[in-house]
Amino acid sequence: MELTLLIGGLQEVGAHTQVQALVARDPAAHVTVDHPMGVAWLIKQMRVIGAHT
Incomplete structure (x- = not known):
């Protein structure tokens, strides 16, 4: 769950490079x-x- 929150938080602040x-x-x-x-x-x-496999 923490990972999901991290990804969501990064997306919210526009940190697309970090999400990638x-x-x-x-x-x-x-x-x-x-x-x-x-x-x-x-x-x-x-x-x-x-994200796709």
């Missing part, structure tokens, strides 16, 4: 899936910023 750098590190590969709501929020945020 973070997404390039494949953050979804480093999160645990034991918190379904956190996973759902991350997926939603990744779609909002246009």
Whole structure:
């Protein structure tokens, strides 16, 4: 969930370069899936910023 908040916060302040750098590190590969709501929020945020696999 913290990752989702970070991505969202960076987007809100217009830090697009930083978001791109973070997404390039494949953050979804480093999160645990034991918190379904956190996973759902991350997926939603990744779609909002246009991240694709």
